[in-house]
Amino acid sequence: MKYQKLISNKYSVLLLSIFFIGSIIASCTHDDRIFEPAPVTPGETQVKLQVAYDATDVAFRFTWKTQKKLYPTGLPNTGKNYPMQFHDMLMHNGTKFDRLPSGERMEEDRISVMLNKTQAGIQGFAEAGCAIICHTNMDSHHLLTNDVLDHWHWRGARSGPMGYAEDVAINNTERIRDNLGTLPTKFLRSGGDRLRENQEALAGTGHPVLVDGLPRFVFNKGKNMPSNFTIPSFFLVGDNNAILINPQGEIPTVKNVDRNTSLLVVYQDKTFDTRDKMNSLDLGYLVYVALGSVDHLPAHLRDVASTDFNTWRSYWAAESNITTSAAALTKLNEIHAEWNSSNKKAMVTRSVGFIYPSDQHDVKSERSFNPNTNEWTVTLFRKLRTDSNRDEDLSELRTGAIYGVSFAMHDSGAGSETHDISLPYKMSNANSADIQAVSVSNIQSVDWNSLPALETNWVKQALMPKYTSDWLKSAAHPGASSLESVTCATCHTDDKSLLNSLVLD
Ligand code: HEC
Incomplete structure (x- = not known):
């Protein structure tokens, strides 16, 4: 009926x-x-x-x-249909990795x-x-009454690849999120956050990755992921495993959403979700091991005597299997060389999703996309x-x-x-x-x-x-x-x- x-x-x-x-x-x-x-x-x-x-x-x-992506007009992705499973990519702007110029940014589907x-x-x-x-x-979203409205939000890049939707709520002033956060997700910043965090470029001297402003997190090339997917590059790649250098031209051709379900995840709390979605390297850790310096790290990781710092260090030692200065330098040089060989155009994702026990993360998700x-x-x-x-x-x-x-x-x-x-x-x-x-x-x-x-x-x-x-x-x-x-x-x-x-x- x-x-x-x-x-x-x-x-x-x-x-x-x-x-x-x-x-x-x-x-x-x-x-x-x-x-x-x-x-x-x-x-x-x-x-x-x-x-x-x-x-x-x-x-x-x-x-x-x-539907066909409509904005901005006049770019190669305008008028194309594709599953948008990326969000807010970073690309090198000649000085450091930064967001695409406004007007060229690409939004995930939700x-x-x-x-x-x-x-x-x-x-x-x-x-x-x-x-x-x-x-x-539509600029302001809130209730006029003193209630709480449940709101589930599945994001094509920031939560979908991890198998979650963000579970938020609306009250009379805002969309409410929590401020929790547990290790290792806290390594990124001192407080908690939702199913994602933004990453910035490194800065400093002593190694070209600092001077050239590479991002703090790149993919852990060579790591074997669930479903026998081996991470092919330190940077984002298209369906053919070649490094993406032209976002609006190449991302519309990436129609497979099953290839690597964890492509965008940096951290996870394995006591919360035991499936391995850890697919990044923390260049901040490699720089520390290579040079012994901590100035490039967020403030709460600069105290080498702190529990945070030591938990962080042992975490990445186990994840990267790199604990000597020589090995860290070799890896940093390899990453820098791969970026150079892409003509300094390689891209990374800005969203580095993570999870930790919270009522924001109790909506699980499954996704598929039919390109036909x-x-x-x-x-x-x-x-x-x-x-x-x-x-x-x-x-x-x-x-x-x-x-x-x-x-x-x-x-x-x-x-x-x-x-x-x-x-x-x-x-x-x-x-x-x-x-x-x-x-x-x-x-x-x-x-x-x-x-x-x-x-x-x-x-x-x-x-x-x-x-x-x-x-x-x-x-x-x-x-x-x-x-x-x-x-x-x-x-x-x-x-x-x-x-x-x-x-x-
Ligand atoms: C009691 C009848 C009634 C109800 C209930 C009602 N509307 Fe309307 N609405 C109208 C009439 C009559 C018009 C003017 C005719 C038209 O434009 O369709 C109108 C016009 C509109 C317009 C402008 C249409 C235009 O072309 O500019 C919008 C938008 C609209 N209504 C949205 C809503 C929404 C959303 C709801 C529910 C939350 C709603 N209306 C509930 C009767 C109603």
């Missing part, structure tokens, strides 16, 4: 849109953006969501079409979802969805109920509770951040629900093809500037007075549909 309705809406919008084919639908969230009109194939939708649960766990499975039980739920969320947290033209259909499939897994007061308790799915669900996809900007959002939907175990959560014996062995799906399209980009709590509640919106009592789709049907009629290609 539910998709028949959506599809028939789509056809009527298609008929209308025939009159407008050739016109440009332009809009802006953080940036302007243009959709190219394309015919709608019957039954084709932009995004599909399935939900299943067993006695203890729940799984959300998103399947969505990537999917995110917000959840809240409708009974005694957050005011307006079930009816208006994520619009209630968007203010001042240009579709991501990402499944997010979590306990129905966790101990965290930032996590929505989903255990009442089993007893028929209704949850409001809204989701969004970032898959559009090459150098900017523009996202597509869903309408608000309701999820329960009833087969009349927008999203029917299905009870199964074990979510690890679900036959997803046999489960019902919500199939839908994203809200039209042209409407994004108005998709804020501020505008929707303003006098400019005819639906303002009933915004939090009925869902958007109650009024927005047929020619008032908020959904995009154009399947992205």
Whole structure:
């Protein structure tokens, strides 16, 4: 029933849109953006969501079409479809490794979802969805009430390759994250962080890697990883294992997301996740062993008598198997020579993900990408109920509770951040629900093809500037007075549909 309705809406919008084919639908969230009109194939939708649960766990499975990367225009990746599993790469700018110039930066693909039980739920969320947290033209994201809204965020580079999604929450001022951090993740900085951290270039004198500002972490070339993958280079490589030197030209050709599932990970806490995802070398350690100096290290690692320093040193001694000055110098020279041989264009990733026990890291993920259909499939897994007061308790799915669900996809900007959002939907175990959560014996062995799906399209980009709590509640919106009592789709049907009629290609 539910998709028949959506599809028939789509056809009527298609008929209308025939009159407008050739016109440009332009809009802006953080940036302007243009959709190219394309015919709608019957039954084709932009995004599909399935939900299943067993006695203890729940799984959300998103399947969505990537769309052509649109920004910035005029670069080799503009207009190309590809799974973006890299983020914010660093390349040498003649002085040091730095981010690509603004306007040429490339963003990872992402999917995110917000959840809240409708009974005694957050005011307006079930009816208006994520619009209630968007203010001042989408620049500010927070609740107006004193609640906490659960928000899972899968990132194509910063958490997906590690098998996690970031589990955050929104309160009345911000997106809340924790400040924990355990060794070895603390080696990077003194505090804790989320599933990633940024890396900077080294600086100093005494070895060319310092003088030339190489990054602190490069890949551990030659290390054998799970699935018999041997790390082929100190720097990022394409599908043919050759060093990437032209990000916008070469990254779109990398369509395999299974080749090395841990490509972007520097540190992990092995007591938390025992699978080996440690694939880097810390050049800061090699410089210390080679030269005996610590000036290039972060402040908390400069005291050689400290526990932090000594834990860090033994950690990298075991990981790199390098403990003598001669061996460290040889390795540093080899890395420097490989960078030189790439014409000083080799790239590294800026995101060096890591994990440690925290309620931010309790959503696990699996991913795949079909290059023929240009579709991501990402499944997010979590306990129905966790101990965290930032996590929505989903255990009442089993007893028929209704949850409001809204989701969004970032898959559009090459150098900017523009996202597509869903309408608000309701999820329960009833087969009349927008999203029917299905009870199964074990979510690890679900036959997803046999489960019902919500199939839908994203809200039209042209409407994004108005998709804020501020505008929707303003006098400019005819639906303002009933915004939090009925869902958007109650009024927005047929020619008032908020959904995009154009399947992205
Ligand atoms: C009580 C009916 C009603 C409800 C509920 C309602 N709207 Fe509207 N909305 C309207 C009407 C009527 C218009 C003006 C006609 C139009 O532009 O489609 C409108 C206009 C809009 C527009 C501007 C459309 C444009 O082309 O500029 C947006 C965006 C919008 N609504 C979003 C929403 C969202 C999001 C929700 C749910 C959170 C919602 N509306 C709920 C009745 C409603």
